[in-house]
Amino acid sequence: MANRSNRPSALNAPSAAAPSPEVDISGTGASSKVTARLPSGESVEVxxxxxxxxxxxSDGGKVENLWVSDAAKLDGTKAVRGGIPVVFPVFGPPPKDHATSALPQHGFARTSRWEFLGKSSSEDALDASSVKLDFGLYSSNLSDEAKKAWPYDFGLVYSVTLSKEGLQTVVNVRNEGTKVFEFQLLLHTYLRVKDISKTTVTGLAGVPYVDKVLDATTHTQSSPTLSITGEVDRVYASIPQDTTTVLEDGKPRFDVVRDNVDDTVVWNPWKEKAAALSDFEPKDGFQQLLCVEVGSVQGWQKLEAGDGFEGGQLIKSLL
Structure with a gap:
C-alpha cells in the first residue's frame, strides 16, 4: 500500500495512558459480587x-447513596435487606387463584443466583465516564421448587450502568416459552438519607395510591409534597410524570426517573415495624432510609410467547 503523507488519523483511538473503568469479581458462591469503579472514583457493587x-x-466515591442493614444477609441465605433488590414475578404476597400464588412474597428473582454476563464501557473509547454490567437469570437456572411454583420459560437480563450522572438499572424480561405469562416487576430501592424527618418527596401530586398502612384503601396525593412522619407503605399508580424527587432540608437530593414503568412504591417501616424485622439493624436505621421503588405492580404485564418487556430507572445523585 502506498504511504500517504496526509493520511487521516483514526477516530476515537484510545490513548495507552487513558484510564478506563475497573471491574472486579470477588468472593465465592452466593457471596460473589461484581464491583465496578470509574476513574473519577464513583463505584457500584452488585x-x-x-x-x-x-x-x-457518587461524588468521586465519597458519598454512599444506598442504605443496607447492618444485619443484612449477604451469604445467600435470605433476601438482602437494603440496596436494590429485584422483585419478580410478583410484588408482595401473591394473590390467591393466580399463576404466582405458589410463590413466596416478592417472587424468586431476589433470592436466586444470577450469572454475570459481562461488562461494556462507553461507545466512545476516549470516554471512561460510564460502565454497564449485565446479569442474567433464566428458568433453567431456577431451583426445582421455584420451577414447580412458576413453570414458565423466561429470560431476564438486568443491566446496571454506573456513570458520573447517576445509576441506571433496567430489567429486560423475555418469554422464551410457548405459554403466555403475567408478571409484576419492581426495583426495591433503599435510598440513604440524612434524616427522615427532614426528607420529603415531590412529583406525586394528584396521583392515586393504595395505602397499605390503612388497610389497602385508595386515596389521592393532595399535597404537592409528601413528608414522612410515621410508617408509610404506599403504591402510587399510573404516575403521569417520569421523575420523582427526594429532598433533604428542602434541597433536591435524588431524582428517580422511571423508564417504561408507571408505578412507584414509597416505603419506610418507622420504629415499630423496624423493631419487628430481625434483619433490620440498627433499629433506628429507619431514620436514614427512604424506599422509592419504581415498577409495574398495579395489575399485570402480559407477555406472549417470544415477546419481551423492558423497564427500569435512572437515579441521579444531586449533591
Missing part, C-alpha cells in the same frame, strides 16, 4: 445473589 446492588457511591 451481589450475584439476587443481582442485588449493595453499594453505589
Amino acid at each position: 451481589l450475584l445473589y439476587g443481582a442485588t446492588v449493595i453499594s453505589w457511591k
Whole structure:
C-alpha cells in the first residue's frame, strides 16, 4: 500500500495512558459480587445473589447513596435487606387463584443466583465516564421448587450502568416459552438519607395510591409534597410524570426517573415495624432510609410467547 503523507488519523483511538473503568469479581458462591469503579472514583457493587446492588457511591466515591442493614444477609441465605433488590414475578404476597400464588412474597428473582454476563464501557473509547454490567437469570437456572411454583420459560437480563450522572438499572424480561405469562416487576430501592424527618418527596401530586398502612384503601396525593412522619407503605399508580424527587432540608437530593414503568412504591417501616424485622439493624436505621421503588405492580404485564418487556430507572445523585 502506498504511504500517504496526509493520511487521516483514526477516530476515537484510545490513548495507552487513558484510564478506563475497573471491574472486579470477588468472593465465592452466593457471596460473589461484581464491583465496578470509574476513574473519577464513583463505584457500584452488585451481589450475584439476587443481582442485588449493595453499594453505589457518587461524588468521586465519597458519598454512599444506598442504605443496607447492618444485619443484612449477604451469604445467600435470605433476601438482602437494603440496596436494590429485584422483585419478580410478583410484588408482595401473591394473590390467591393466580399463576404466582405458589410463590413466596416478592417472587424468586431476589433470592436466586444470577450469572454475570459481562461488562461494556462507553461507545466512545476516549470516554471512561460510564460502565454497564449485565446479569442474567433464566428458568433453567431456577431451583426445582421455584420451577414447580412458576413453570414458565423466561429470560431476564438486568443491566446496571454506573456513570458520573447517576445509576441506571433496567430489567429486560423475555418469554422464551410457548405459554403466555403475567408478571409484576419492581426495583426495591433503599435510598440513604440524612434524616427522615427532614426528607420529603415531590412529583406525586394528584396521583392515586393504595395505602397499605390503612388497610389497602385508595386515596389521592393532595399535597404537592409528601413528608414522612410515621410508617408509610404506599403504591402510587399510573404516575403521569417520569421523575420523582427526594429532598433533604428542602434541597433536591435524588431524582428517580422511571423508564417504561408507571408505578412507584414509597416505603419506610418507622420504629415499630423496624423493631419487628430481625434483619433490620440498627433499629433506628429507619431514620436514614427512604424506599422509592419504581415498577409495574398495579395489575399485570402480559407477555406472549417470544415477546419481551423492558423497564427500569435512572437515579441521579444531586449533591
